[in-house]
Amino acid sequence: MKFGYARVSTAKQDLTRQIASLENAGCDEVYCDIQSGKNMKRAELQKILSKIRGNDTFVVTDIDRLGRNFTEVTELYTKLKDMKVNIAVINQELLNHNVNDRKDEIVNVVVIPLLIYLAERERSILIERINDGIKNMPQKFGKRYSRKTGNVIGRPVKVLNLSKEEQDMLKRVRKKEISVKSFCRFMQISRSSYYKYYRNSYPD
Numbered sequence: 001m002k003f004g005y006a007r008v009s010t011a012k013q014d015l016t017r018q019i020a021s022l023e024n025a026g027c028d029e030v031y032c033d034i035q036s037g038k039n040m041k042r043a044e045l046q047k048i049l050s051k052i053r054g055n056d057t058f059v060v061t062d063i064d065r066l067g068r069n070f071t072e073v074t075e076l077y078t079k080l081k082d083m084k085v086n087i088a089v090i091n092q093e094l095l096n097h098n099v100n101d102r103k104d105e106i107v108n109v110v111v112i113p114l115l116i117y118l119a120e121r122e123r124s125i126l127i128e129r130i131n132d133g134i135k136n137m138p139q140k141f142g143k144r145y146s147r148k149t150g151n152v153i154g155r156p157v158k159v160l161n162l163s164k165e166e167q168d169m170l171k172r173v174r175k176k177e178i179s180v181k182s183f184c185r186f187m188q189i190s191r192s193s194y195y196k197y198y199r200n201s202y203p204d
Helices: 016-024 043-052 070-082 103-135 163-176 179-185 191-199
Strands: 001-008 029-034 057-060 086-089 141-145
Touching: 001 016, 001 043, 029 043, 043 163, 070 086, 163 179, 179 191
Parallel strands: 001 029, 001 057, 057 086
Antiparallel strands: none
């Protein structure tokens, strides 16, 4: 039998493409986990491991569906090989393992670490780009806006609503003419509130 396995890390990610690819590859049964690859006790994966037998085939779309780092991927890959199970990686056929073909051993020792490294690196770059994109979003009235949709991103930064007199006092605090403690007492706010909102209120 052919057992297909699809995995995403969060419910916001789409499994559709993986499932379609596995079905097109002729899988008899397809199992899906919405769970981090760091957790090897994935419920649907465990179901496959309890049912799969020697000479059956375990199918994934990409090698990183087995786990999120080299140790986890090789651990599961080795477990399947020890069970005499064939392994098919749809988008990386070089990683396919046939229980009757010894040459796969040599290829996999070299190629698997490289592909896992590239997958991890690509994931890190994507996270960096997302974080940089958020930082560079335009701000208006203490809120970040998406350039594309115009929607507010994340929690708005609170701005103190100060009177003219209070603004003058804040300027004096910045010039260290009066203490933060005195300003907070006058405003009836805590020191933590002052430091949290201070930088976003009436810049110099």
